[in-house]
Amino acid sequence: MDRRELLQAVGGIGALNALAGTPLFSQGMASEGVAPSRAFTTSFENFREQFGPTEIPFDNPLPTDLVGTLYRNGPARMKRGDSNYHHWFDGDGMIQSFFIQGKTLRHSGKIVQTDKYKTEQKAGRFLWSGFGTSFDDALQPHKPDDINVANISVLPMGDEILALWEAGSAWRIDSKSLDTLGRKVFSAETNGLPFSAHPRVDSLGRIWNFGYLSGQNKIVLYELSPSGVLKRVQVVDSKKSNMIHDFAMTEQYLIFALMPIDFIPPTEPGIPSFLSMLKWDDNSSVDLLVIDKETLSVVTKIEIPPFFVFHFGNAWQEGSDLRIETARGPDFHALMNQIELATRGKALDAELPSHTAMDIIVDLVAGSVRTENLPFRGADFPCFDERFPGERTNLLVMLERSHSMPNEVFGYDTVSSFDRKSSEMASWSYGPTTIAEEHILVPKPNSKEGRGWILGTAYNWYLDQTEFRVFDTRSLKDGPIASASLPYGLPIGLHGKFVPGNA
């Protein structure tokens, strides 16, 4: 597909320009200074353009075969002058690196120098409305990358780390210095098209991703070689492609859960936030779209009762069934409202409706779908042993929200794992003054599936410091095997990846 064909498929430059107006991006105990309601937002008051390098000791030495760097991304800058973003997803992205070896952790962090960031830096103020915040004097963006904050996740690629957003290009980051090297252009024809934040790498090393075009009924599919060379790009026509955060992948298929979110362009002057243009339709359905990886064509589309989902774990085929690990979310607008309250430093107004994790099972022969609940409570950020993508994996790790978490505080406090083989759950809680960030499974070299370590960061708002914990997958409930605490708190982030080896 050449650039002309691609642009025709996505509706041409006009469509891209139309997108420019839609900042797509694609949630007591009182200390002396911090009220629980301000726990979440306090982390962002620690913003600096650069952190570290800071070297701190672990309390216990790490296993000798656990050496490498955890790269994380997340919204960091939420304030310029008197202007504040009011939604977590608005913030300018910052890449954090945590190199771990022996008894040492070395941390660095740098803001991603996107075009948007550099322009606003010069202006000394926020110029554009964001995902969830609008400004009365906001400028009209001319293309999605004008408002690209590169703040969701990372994709390691050679000596670089790609900083990923959802509605625009990836940004190239030097893995050593964390300096921003520029916008990633995979090819002329895909220049500026959205490259989402949850690419998946299959058992052959091939990298799969997508981008969605709100209001255009289009999904762009990407296949990259293991080294990051674009091999194929395909546009799929599909309704309900107004906000898609993640997808699932088996050996043979890519699976999308297209949610009933309508995109309603503004009818009045002004540049609204992207979120304000989205409307959940409870009378509609989630459309499960199954796409063949070889032909990049739709195999089947099945409508099921609506639910909200940000993230999927692993997925695999069992006979004619596809089994998809799914972190089913709560009500979309209620979740967005809770995130805004937390970002504004206000107490959550209600407990989120019950939500859980489940397997979605698609019977390809019967064309039917059923679900089986997984024993997690209020859970998200699923991860699994990524040595086995598209194959059955037994260990699923997620963050949970325990009953001991203060009602006013947004987020998660517990790391949990479920073993499908033994049906055993294991959990460890950080306690009521800490918000856990994503934890990932790092496999032990040459080991069986699920054997290795769970590691991640957490923000202790009572102490205003970020903690790094390492667990053994075999003894999660016994607590961390090694812990280190930074002498500062970091803005609460989103996703990361671990790159093994010496820094």
Ligand SMILES: [Fe+2]
């Ligand atoms: Fe995500």
